[in-house]
Amino acid sequence: MDRISHFLFTVVGLIFRHPVTGATVIPILPSGEIVLVCRKDNGKWGLPGGIVNWGEEVSEAAKRELWEETGLNLIQIRRLVGVYSKRDRDPRLHSISILIAANVDGHFNIKDNLEVSEVKAFKVDKIPFGNLxxxxxxQIKDFLAEKTILA
Structure with a gap:
């Protein structure tokens, strides 16, 4: 029984004590504006993104999350901006965010009404810094400074 207990403890530890991987997108419209979503849980603006599903590639997760949260289509990935893994970056859990910048198009149409209350395009000088x-x-400042980050 001791070996089984040890095995179960190890498996539970592996599942619940590891960071969750997510894909986050800086959506850039043809106008150059950056699209943000207003989160229902805290009323703050943020980048669209979410957890990578089992068996899903990061690029697929980015496309899916963008579409679910904004209704927009990912046309072309511009670049990998960075990988963000600080343990306190998300107050809900330890998550790793893989951030890409991408050209997008389409019309705003929120599919995920549980997480997102509003979608809006911002000119770079109008991004609501201090309320993100x-x-x-x-992440946005790193993108604007043309940095590539591993943090």
């Missing part, structure tokens, strides 16, 4: 969720302010 998680570490999205840092």
């Amino acid at each position: 969720a998680h570490d999205h302010e840092e």
Whole structure:
């Protein structure tokens, strides 16, 4: 029984004590505006994104999350901006965010009404810094500074 207990403890530890991987997108419209979503849980603006599903590639997760949260289509990935893994970057859990910048198009149409209350395009000088969720302010500033980050 001791070996079985040890095995179960190890498996539970592996499942619940590891960071969750997510894909986050900086959606850039043809106008150059950046699209943000207003989160229902805290009323702050943020980048669209979410957890990568089992068997799903990061690029697929980015496309899916963008579409679910904004209704927009991912046309072309511009670049990998960074990988953000600080343990306190998301107050809900330890998550790793893989951030990409992408050209997008389409019309705003929120599919995920449980998480998102509004979608809006911002000119770079009108981004609501100081009212962004998680570490999205840092992420957007890194993108604007043309940095590639592993943090």
